[in-house]
Amino acid sequence: MNFAHTVTLFLTLGLLTYTLIGLLFGSLLVQKWACWAGLIALGVLLLAGIFRVRPAREFPRSAWLSGTSLGARWLTGKLLGYTCALLALAAVSLAISAIPLTDWDARLIWFFHGKAIFFDGGLHPSDFWRNAEYGWSHKGYPPLIPLLAAHAADFTLGAWNEFAPKLGLVPLAGAGFLGLLVVTQSSVEQVLLVLSAIAVLGSQLWNGYADGWLALEGCTAIYALARWVDSGDRKYLLLGCAALALALVLKNEAQLLFAVAIPIFLYGLYRQWRHLQPHDALIGLVFSPFALWLFRRPQLPAIGDLEPVELLTRAYGVVIRWPEMSHRLLVLIQYASTSTFLLQSFATFLLFGMLMGFDRIAALLGSAAALYLLGIITVYFGTPFDFAWQVRFSLDRVLMLPTLLLLAGVARMTQASVNARLGRA
Amino acid sequence: MTPITESYLENSIGPKRESGRFLLLVRLVIAWGSVIILGADMAITAAPTFRQLADLARIRLNHWGDLERRLKVPGAELEAMAPEVRAGVGLLRGAAAPSYRLSPAIQGEAVRLWIEETAWPTPYDPASHFVLRRAEENTSCRQLSATKGMAIDYCD
Numbered sequence: 388m389n390f391a392h393t394v395t396l397f398l399t400l401g402l403l404t405y406t407l408i409g410l411l412f413g414s415l416l417v418q419k420w421a422c423w424a425g426l427i428a429l430g431v432l433l434l435a436g437i438f439r440v441r442p443a444r445e446f447p448r449s450a451w452l453s454g455t456s457l458g459a460r461w462l463t464g465k466l467l468g469y470t471c472a473l474l475a476l477a478a479v480s481l482a483i484s485a486i487p488l489t490d491w492d493a494r495l496i497w498f499f500h501g502k503a504i505f506f507d508g509g510l511h512p513s514d515f516w517r518n519a520e521y522g523w524s525h526k527g528y529p530p531l532i533p534l535l536a537a538h539a540a541d542f543t544l545g546a547w548n549e550f551a552p553k554l555g556l557v558p559l560a561g562a563g564f565l566g567l568l569v570v571t572q573s574s575v576e577q578v579l580l581v582l583s584a585i586a587v588l589g590s591q592l593w594n595g596y597a598d599g600w601l602a603l604e605g606c607t608a609i610y611a612l613a614r615w616v617d618s619g620d621r622k623y624l625l626l627g628c629a630a631l632a633l634a635l636v637l638k639n640e641a642q643l644l645f646a647v648a649i650p651i652f653l654y655g656l657y658r659q660w661r662h663l664q665p666h667d668a669l670i671g672l673v674f675s676p677f678a679l680w681l682f683r684r685p686q687l688p689a690i691g692d693l694e695p696v697e698l699l700t701r702a703y704g705v706v707i708r709w710p711e712m713s714h715r716l717l718v719l720i721q722y723a724s725t726s727t728f729l730l731q732s733f734a735t736f737l738l739f740g741m742l743m744g745f746d747r748i749a750a751l752l753g754s755a756a757a758l759y760l761l762g763i764i765t766v767y768f769g770t771p772f773d774f775a776w777q778v779r780f781s782l783d784r785v786l787m788l789p790t791l792l793l794l795a796g797v798a799r800m801t802q803a804s805v806n807a808r809l810g811r812a
Numbered sequence: 813m814t815p816i817t818e819s820y821l822e823n824s825i826g827p828k829r830e831s832g833r834f835l836l837l838v839r840l841v842i843a844w845g846s847v848i849i850l851g852a853d854m855a856i857t858a859a860p861t862f863r864q865l866a867d868l869a870r871i872r873l874n875h876w877g878d879l880e881r882r883l884k885v886p887g888a889e890l891e892a893m894a895p896e897v898r899a900g901v902g903l904l905r906g907a908a909a910p911s912y913r914l915s916p917a918i919q920g921e922a923v924r925l926w927i928e929e930t931a932w933p934t935p936y937d938p939a940s941h942f943v944l945r946r947a948e949e950n951t952s953c954r955q956l957s958a959t960k961g962m963a964i965d966y967c968d
Contacts, residue, residue, distance in 0.1 A: 482868035484879055487892045499929045506933040520936045523925060546886035550879070585865065586858035593868065728854060735850040742843040801847055804840075 391469070392622060395565040397432055399629040401425045402531065402558060406636050406676040409534040410683050413511035415504075415541050422538060468577025472568040475581050479564070480557045482593035487549035493595025499524050501536030501552055510534065516687040526689040530680055531636040532597055535559070553595055559637075560592065563603030566630055570610040570623070571798070575805055579798035580606075587728055587790050597638045598784035604634040605644045605788045606795055612648060613751035616655040619662040624655070628670050635677040640785060642695065643762040647755050654751075702769030715774060719767060722778050727786045732793040739800050746803055752796035756789040763789070890930070897926045899960035900944050904931055907956050907964050911937035915945030943967055 408421045488494045503515035510533075516526060535555030544551040567584060571577045584603060585592070591599030611627030614620065631648055634641035656663075684690065705712050724730050736753055745753070763785050770777045872879060890898060904912055912934060918924055927944065928936050943965045945951060947958050953965035 478865050478869040481872040482865055485868040485872040489892045495925050495929050499932070502929075502932055514935050515932070518935060520938070521928065524929075543883050544886065548882070548885060548887050549890060549892060550882045554883075583854070586854045586861060589858065589861040590864070593865075728850075728857070731850050731853060735846045738846045739843045742839040797847060797850070804843070 414509040468574035500533035504537035566607030576802040583794040632673040698769035705768040749796040756792040899962040903964040909942035911940040
């Protein structure tokens with residue numbers, strides 16, 4: 388396992404542990420201790436990595452000096468991708484701290500819950516959760532961003548304002564961009580994917596919404612699972628499950644992503660079951676924060692308005708009425724074609740794959756995007772809100788993940804094509 | 813469809829495989845062309861996003877002390893809210909109201925959500941004696957204070 392992979396896993400598992408502690412103890416003080424312990428451990432890990440990773444040891448001096456050396460290949464093959472991802476991480480972190488909380492979902496949902504947790508001293512039953520007046524704030528939404536926001540305010544200021552809580556998003560940026568970095572294999576792919584992520588997600592990475600982080604973690608999860616299916620390397624199984632578990636405590640759409648990941652996981656089991664050990668079942672523990680959240684929700688109470696069974700029932704009601712279904716499909720296509728890169732990405736993915744050949748990972752990424760899109764259509768069919776209003780204000784955001792998956796597939800196939808050309812030369 | 817592999821490329825080269833090479837070239841041009849078109853479209857469309865990201869990062873780096881100052885001030889940047897939200901919340905805090913409710917006119921507006929969020933931890937309570945209203949609305953309660961088009965009343 389290389390250093391970047393270790394740091395990414397540490398961040399992802401650290402955020403999951405943080406959520407677990409927040410849900411278990413319901414106290415910001417315990418979370419503060421846990422956070423200090425995590426920061427110290429991260430510092431030790433980074434220091435150990437700096438002293439351990441010596442390019443000269445991995446690439447002999449003679450190799451660095453020769454014209455077509457491994458060192459030169461490392462510089463062009465890895466350094467470019469790492470530099471691009473780290474620059475993106477730094478820029479997004481600075482942008483997060485540059486603007487106050489002003490946008491709708493950020494302020495009225497995620498950071499409002501964070502504010503309630505901050506003033507309650509933790510996540511436990513209180514006037515906020517009991518007060519039916521605040522039902523418009525979707526109190527059933529997952530707890531990670533509110534917990535991070537409450538803790539960032541507590542950690543930096545000890546009071547609430549419109550800047551300090553946003554710093555809680557920086558660890559998510561770290562896990563997200565490093566996740567993209569470690570699941571990809573070379574600099575061309577890394578640079579393309581990081582630039583695509585910024586182009587597609589845009590301000591969702593710094594305005595306090597959760598959709599950008601869901602897309603980053605979702606893409607990391609599906610890509611890592613696909614790598615595991617392809618190679619059997621269990622470090623990707625762990626990273627894929629951890630990123631999926633993190634997505635589940637970020638946003639409700641991750642439950643759809645979880646459903647999409649099941650066929651990929653089963654396919655992986657079919658291909659790689661001989662390489663699995665009994666103790667690999669422990670990887671399932673990464674989902675414990677989400678399981679605990681499902682258990683804690685009724686106690687707060689934090690009940691949502693987009694429950695899966697009700698959604699599916701309503702969606703079925705639309706599907707059996709053909710005129711209504713076709714009308715809704717047309718509205719969806721109209722908005723999707725004008726407001727995102729989805730259709731262009733889908734066309735390029737198909738064209739490139741059909742002409743140059745899909746590899747297994749790209750095919751899995753494309754299949755996951757297609758399944759996720761089907762799920763999104765079902766969710767829109769089952770929405771309890773006004774359909775046109777819901778589509779208008781949310782379609783851009785929910786299509787980010789499938790778009791990023793398709794672009795990851797394009798980047799993957801582009802890299803394979805470059806490799807073939809270089810191999811020939 | 814045959815994947816483009818090294819061996820495939822090797823087999824495609826040679827005088828007897830000219831047609832194969834031509835087809836391969838066509839496939840390469842179309843496939844790479846589609847990627848380049850997508851990349852160009854994204855670069856043009858997303859140029860303002862990259863510019864915004866660069867600007868925000870530059871502003872933050874150039875004004876680092878400003879971040880430190882803001883991080884130390886409770887309630888910093890509340891001025892980013894609409895004037896009526898700030899006025900309403902200011903009236904609630906000035907009156908030291910333990911809870912509040914909103915007038916029917918405000919209840920029907922989207923600004924209600926922003927007031928309720930910004931006013932927290934002062935809870936909304938439909939039975940509260942403190943009522944926040946627009947200054948032009950009629951009232952039968954005792955007005956405590958008013959500012960910038962908003963007023964707070966005490967109702968027995």
